[in-house]
Amino acid sequence: MDRRGFITGAAGISLLGAVAPAGAQDAWPSQAIRLVVPFPPGGQADLAARPVAQSLEKILGRPVVVDNRGGAGGSIGNTAVARATPDGHTLLMTLSSLAVLPEADRLMGRPVQYEVDQLVPIARVLADPTVLAVHAKAPWQSVADLVADAKARPGIIPYGSSGPYGTLHVSMEMFATNAGIRMNHIPYRGAGPALTDLITGNIMALASAPGVLKPQVEAGTVRVLANFGAERVASFPDTPTFKQLGYNDVEFYIWAGLFGPAGLPAAIVTRLREAMRTTMADPAVRRVFDNAGSPPAYQDAPEFARFVAADSARLITAVRKIGRVEGG
Known part of the structure; x- marks a missing residue:
């Protein structure tokens, strides 16, 4: 399969099946889980990661440590998880730039650091317009x-x-x-x-x-x-959308979602999906997001994979239209 094929719906969904048999992974987690956030504290991915980490820690019975690895627009942290051992002890909370960054590397003539099909989608947490x-x-x-x-x-x-x-x-x-x-x-x-x-x-x-x-x-x-959304947001009801101002091609969403390295055993993916379903239904977790002005936008893995595929295709088209830019 073309390594860029994730941007099609079928390839995005196929990621959910690209997992190894559970084998000896029944004891997972056997140690602390590292949740990589590919940005410094204070941004959307960090906002999503911290309440999720606290909830997963209670559900899974092991520490879940948020590891902020900023740099290169998120590429450093994304790459670290894409190359991590797929044992379920290294996870990623990343943003919608996930598919854009490899395309930007190609556009700028740089070595591609990772491909999206090296990561498996587990759950969407947030999805807000910028x-x-x-x-x-x-x-x-x-x-x-x-x-x-x-x-x-x-x-x-x-x-x-x-x-x-x-x-x-x-x-x-x-x-x-x-x-x-x-x-x-x-x-x-x-x-x-x-x-x-x-x-x-x-x-x-x-x-x-x-x-x-x-x-x-x-x-x-x-x-x-x-x-940048198609509709006004509840936290800023008086703020117009770009579409309302006449910029019909300006639409952008900053979603945050949980991923693991491709090859995660099926049993681990299943447990993570169940844990995220419980987490995102927890009133305390939802209250954290609501109070922050970023309401939860949960999607389970199959739906999330289709969403990422469609959004990635749209963003890659936008990046190609923008082309090479200074500082890129």
């Missing part, structure tokens, strides 16, 4: 203000991202391409550091998840101008 935020003292009160300023000062206005071709970079470049503007991309090791610099004014714009931005909006350190 929201465009600006520094509280920025002069723009609307997207139209920002676009007009960016056209007057091409390549000057600095915006942050979680890394080249990561979720926050692709969403902003999608907007910039459709608006016919050019901004100054400042890549970080994750959304957390980028948000810190937005708050302090070192950058002036950032696309991020609603749950990550909500506390800062409430604190008055940033304000939001638009969201």
